[in-house]
Amino acid sequence: DVKVTQSSRYLVKRTGEKVFLECVQDMDHENMFWYRQDPGLGLRLIYFSYDVKMKEKGDIPEGYSVSREKKERFSLILESASTNQTSMYLCASRPRASGQPQHFGDGTRLSIL
């Protein structure tokens, strides 16, 4: 079974802090994704990566950056956390082959105070 592990289930940080969310997958998947999910807005793509050191902006990249130094790990960085970044953050991975589904981690519920 595919395992996508997010480092924290719950996280509380303060406004202005630099926040790191980590995601690790164990299936040698090329593609990895970061989403946030908010009530009424659904899943929105922040950034994704299709290879080591490669990244693409999703629909809402502002205020975020990412890092993919190793194939199995994809990090989401909130450069200076703000209260409107309080959300559920979900990481996903998939192999490059066409038609393969994304597999999601359990999510990190992040609160910015």
Add this chain to the structure above:
Amino acid sequence: GQNIDQPTEMTATEGAIVQINCTYQTSGFNGLFWYQQHAGEAPTFLSYNVLDGLEEKGRFSSFLSRSKGYSYLLLKELQMKDSASYLCAPRRGSTLGRLYFGRGTQLTVWP
């Protein structure tokens, strides 16, 4: 952006059949995924359609019409545990595997 439309909420009773519709306008369309998401949990993959027609997988079936930009998820013999949000996610062929998620249909199954 991509226009993805699915009902916000649906209700049904145990043992019934429910059909969740999804319409989309996705340029370069190349397949559509359905995911199930229970409250407080991650989405889990249910089905994938790339060709027109019906794909059956146990109690769940998914249908696609590419020419109409339309898909549905059919759930038979509903159980209480099927209460969840169902997400429609079309895919574009040229976008490195990214999906475009609808806002989800919250299904409540009553006893």
